[in-house]
Amino acid sequence: MSKVAFCWKCGAPVTEEDAFCRNCGAPVTAQQSQVAYAQPPYQQGQQGQQGQGQYLKQPMPKDKVAAGLLAILLGSLGIHKFYLGYNTAGLIMLLCTVFTLGLAACVFGIIGLVEGIIYLTKSDEEFLNTYVYNSKPWF
Numbered sequence: 001m002s003k004v005a006f007c008w009k010c011g012a013p014v015t016e017e018d019a020f021c022r023n024c025g026a027p028v029t030a031q032q033s034q035v036a037y038a039q040p041p042y043q044q045g046q047q048g049q050q051g052q053g054q055y056l057k058q059p060m061p062k063d064k065v066a067a068g069l070l071a072i073l074l075g076s077l078g079i080h081k082f083y084l085g086y087n088t089a090g091l092i093m094l095l096c097t098v099f100t101l102g103l104a105a106c107v108f109g110i111i112g113l114v115e116g117i118i119y120l121t122k123s124d125e126e127f128l129n130t131y132v133y134n135s136k137p138w139f
């Protein structure tokens, strides 16, 4: 039986039967592949550099990119409000858009666009503190 691991150098999948990585030629030893197996390189690249706060170690409760894109694309329907848990604010936007037969959608579309840009320009930590752990339904 061969266990699949990752090359410690380039991150390509290797098996313990491989003496050398098929991708980059780095020697594969059992010990190195064990270490690499525990921490695949593609995760180190994303999270290792910033190293700030415990938020990054936990799964993100809300994704600011998703919220930002929802705000920009579907801002007039308040979808990003629902996504962030601001159901009242989202309902206001949705109902106003529906009851004005879309007239309010122009205004809310601009609000959503601005809010989406604000979400995306904040750091992950700032975004979570502002919109997830505290309650800030508008902007």
Ligand SMILES: [Zn+2]
Pocket (backbone or CB within 6 Å): 007, 008, 009, 010, 011, 012, 021, 022, 023, 024, 025, 026
């Ligand atoms: Zn390799």
